Amino acid sequence: MQIKFFEEKKFVDRLVLDPLGDGISSLELIRVSGSDLDIVNAARVSFGKMADEISPKDESLIKYLLEHDHTSPFEHNQFSFRVKAPIYVVRQWMRHRMASYNEISYRYVQAPLEFYVPSNWRWQDKDNKQSSFGAYKDSDVLDGYKKTLNFAAKIYLELIEKGVCREQARGVLPVCTYTEFIYSCNLHSLMHFLKLRLHPHAQYEIRVFAEGLLKLVLPHFPIALREWEKLNNINLRN
Ligand SMILES: Cc1cc2nc3c(=O)[nH]c(=O)nc-3n(C[C@H](O)[C@H](O)[C@H](O)COP(=O)(O)OP(=O)(O)OC[C@H]3O[C@@H](n4cnc5c(N)ncnc54)[C@H](O)[C@@H]3O)c2cc1C
Numbered sequence: 045m046q047i048k049f050f051e052e053k054k055f056v057d058r059l060v061l062d063p064l065g066d067g068i069s070s071l072e073l074i075r076v077s078g079s080d081l082d083i084v085n086a087a088r089v090s091f092g093k094m095a096d097e098i099s100p101k102d103e104s105l106i107k108y109l110l111e112h113d114h115t116s117p118f119e120h121n122q123f124s125f126r127v128k129a130p131i132y133v134v135r136q137w138m139r140h141r142m143a144s145y146n147e148i149s150y151r152y153v154q155a156p157l158e159f160y161v162p163s164n165w166r167w168q169d170k171d172n173k174q175s176s177f178g179a180y181k182d183s184d185v186l187d188g189y190k191k192t193l194n195f196a197a198k199i200y201l202e203l204i205e206k207g208v209c210r211e212q213a214r215g216v217l218p219v220c221t222y223t224e225f226i227y228s229c230n231l232h233s234l235m236h237f238l239k240l241r242l243h244p245h246a247q248y249e250i251r252v253f254a255e256g257l258l259k260l261v262l263p264h265f266p267i268a269l270r271e272w273e274k275l276n277n278i279n280l281r282n
Contacts, residue, residue: 078121086117130160143229
């Protein structure tokens with residue numbers, strides 16, 4: 045797999061990725077608990093043992109756990125991310141039930157009218173119904189796409205202006221409208237998400253978020269995630 049270069053916005057001590065590279069999408073790790081050491085201590089509690097620091101033997105243990113689907117030691121930790129992504133990406137994302145979610149409500153607040161406009165178009169794969177390929181520019185396609193967005197935005201604002209409630213007015217917004225949510229999960233669940241969403245069959249627009257998630261969590265679980273990458277033949281840094 046090839047690495048994608050993210051536009052990185054560095055705030056004081058925060059790293060916010062822009063996975064779709066449009067200046068609107070964002071992905072930030074806002075909280076993390078646990079470490080590689082917690083994984084081995086969870087596994088070794090079976091023998092009543094606990095260590096204060098990681099040893100080379102522990103690396104082999106983590107590898108063994110991953111190879112044999114001994115997954116529960118990977119659940120004593122937690123990540124929380126703040127994500128801004130198009131509704132159709134988030135719809136795929138939230139199918140992952142082993143996680144917790146809270147999302148902005150366009151019943152409570154007016155939608156900011158931010159839309160995802162792809163920088164390239166891809167062709168529909170004729171053999172694989174869920175795949176697309178290539179990257180091309182087409183100004184007619186782009187014009188039509190943008191016209192639709194502008195029209196939807198105009199009608200949305202008109203409905204709000206006429207007093208229609210936000211929860212009904214949002215019905216005219218397209219699925220490329222941006223939404224924002226908090227995603228919390230443990231490493232076991234995240235590795236499952238990454239396995240499915242880094243796969244070439246996953247849609248490009250969610251794949252780049254998966255790449256961003258991996259980039260953000262790698263420094264916190266370097267041993268477990270490097271072993272997991274090897275096992276799953278994933279190397280985004282090549
Ligand atoms: C490339 C791709 C294409 C897809 N296409 C479609 C599509 O066309 N239509 C569609 O509807 N979905 C589609 N999906 C979504 C897919 O079916 C899963 O819902 C999604 O990937 C979440 O996976 P999961 O259920 O394993 O994860 P999670 O919901 O996080 O669950 C993790 C694991 O927990 C266990 N688990 C969770 N809930 C249950 C349960 N109720 N019963 C038993 N075990 C459970 C399972 O072992 C599961 O693997 C697609 C996913 C991918 C990656």
